[in-house]
Amino acid sequence: MVEIFDYDLVIVGSGLAGLRAAIEAARVGKDKLRIAIIAKNQLMRPHSISAEGGSAAVLYTDEGDSFDLHAYDTIKGSDYLGDQDIVEFFVRQCPVDILELEHWGVPWARREDGRVAQRPFGGHSFPRATFASDKTGFYEVHALYDTLLKYGNIDKFHEQFVYDVIIENNRFKGVMAFDIPTGQVRIFKARAGIIATGGLGRLYGYTTYSHLVTGDGLAIALRRGIKLKDIEFVQFHPTGLVPSGILITEGVRGDGGILRNAKGERFMERYAPTKKDLAPRDIVSRSMMTEILEGKGFKGPNGLDYLLLDFSPIGTEKIKEKLSQVRDIGNHYVGIDPVDSPLPVRPSAHYTMGGIDVSRTGFTGVTGLWAAGETACYSVHGSNRLGANSTSECVVFGKMAGDDSAKWLLSGSGSIDLSEGERSFAENFVADAYRDKGDNDPYEIKRELWTTMDKDAYVFRNEKDLTEGLSKIRGLIEKSKKISISEKGNVYNQNLITSLEMKNLVELAEVVVYSALQRKESRGSHFRTDFPKRDDDNYLKHTIAQRVDGALQITYRPVTLTKWKPEPRVY
Secondary structure (H helix, E strand, O other): OOEEEEEEEEEEOOOHHHHHHHHHHHHHHOOOOOEEEEOOOOOOOOHHHHOOOOEEOOOOHHHOOOHHHHHHHHHHHOOOOOOHHHHHHHHHHHHHHHHHHHHOOOOOOEOOOOOEOEEOOOOOOOOOEEOOOOOHHHHHHHHHHHHHOOOOOEEEEOOEEEEEEEEEOOEEEEEEEEEOOOOOEEEEEEEEEEEOOOOOHHHOOOEOOOOOOOOHHHHHHHHOOOOEEOOOOEEEEEEEEOOOOOEOOOHHHHOOOEEEOOOOOOOHHHHOOOOHHHOOHHHHHHHHHHHHHOOOOEOOHHHOOEEEEEOOOOOHHHHHHHOHHHHHHHHHHHOOOOOOOOEEEEEEEEEEOOEEEOOOOOEOOOEOEEEOHHHEEOOOOOOOOOOOHHHHHHHHHHHHHHHHHHHHHHOOOOOOOOOHHHHHHHHHHHHHHHOOOOOEOHHHHHHHHHHHHHHHOOOEEOHHHHHHHHHHHHHHHHHHOOEOOOOOOOOOOHHHHHHHHHHHHHHHHHHHHHHHHHOOOOEOOEEEOOEOOOOHHHHOEEEEEEEEOOEEEEEEEEOOOOOOOOOOOOO
């Protein structure tokens, strides 16, 4: 039997955006709304805790920073694909929400005079990455969760796998999930919903993302005909630890660390003479791969050739004070203390610039449904995100989604009812997934996907590789329909979870690669060696992907310009 819960608002995802949305909805609702927040794992273990370096905000206009400067840096960093009206709103809201986090308990680092400290970050022309050691996301999540506990009308559901949403006549009605510990099928009936499930980073084998981040909300939206925007733009962080891909924060370079090739050269001087190692991430990643492809890297395991991240200019005491977690990562995962020796690094899949197409408030176009955080695409980041803008984005727009959805509910959104067909679909969806439909191994399909994406849709792309990759991915989609799930039990059935995640990933991979194939230019993180120039005449526009009657359709939408005309990106 399906277990049914009844709420006003259900939030899927407990990262920074989901937590912040829940708090704001509860605050605006003033105990009048019943709210549920659902997490795939424990609520305090979202991928957001992995964010290390900082959250961007203009705090010191008296020292030369300004909203226009932050906006310009962000728009230039986006390779002019960011919508400038949204960026201007975003940068003005950042300091408001960063200071609010301080009041809620985030232990921001301090200057000697007691003011909040900020460190330099790539692409920013002013040190505006507000940080808490190198554990910024961890502290932000804990502060938000502690704040969430003040509200008695928020129910928390741990270890729930959401596999679909209920939409009828373009009206959101709830989400379908199963309880991972028991296998119990559940419907969270709700008048409004917020999807905050993060990005799609586990499309790649070599990535900074945890295994949790499998694009679940994005895949559900795609299947339900909801529009995805700019999904071809995947950011590769320059410093993923080899061979695991684990993030080594940009804060290392912000605090003085430098990249070196196998000759010991500080090579970024050749590619970005002014910013050097603190150029935007797309530029640094391409520069690193150029060095590696020219034979100036070190031979790494399984083809993961690498360069070195040298901590020595930072100094031992500063490393211990500001980069303690990174030091632990080096010691634990590769047996190297960065105080003594450089760490092996290469570009690693790190962030999804695209996402569900939403308005400023996160509204998806489906009545009663919003999206927030990395799942959503507000077009702040365009084709390349500046470091430290992501955690700020999650807080700023999570708050917006919570506020807008709560006000809509309070205005009187009417009631909803579930049909027998919807109840039956919820129960049989999982039952169908259990049935053996073929002999394909879901784990092997996922491994093949990782190999394909790492090869054909990495830092450098071209028509031949993308075409071959798309063919392989479409083959994997067919394979995913004929799989065998070896574990038949209900309790913590990891085989079932992996199979559902795998199906989400292969469907999203098609959108990423197909969209990349259509964009015949190079812009931000999307670099085509066969079209190496940015083409503003033909591609200064957003990619809109939507599944219509089962077929993937691509259309385009103009970028919103306000003050800044596209110009060459020189750093």
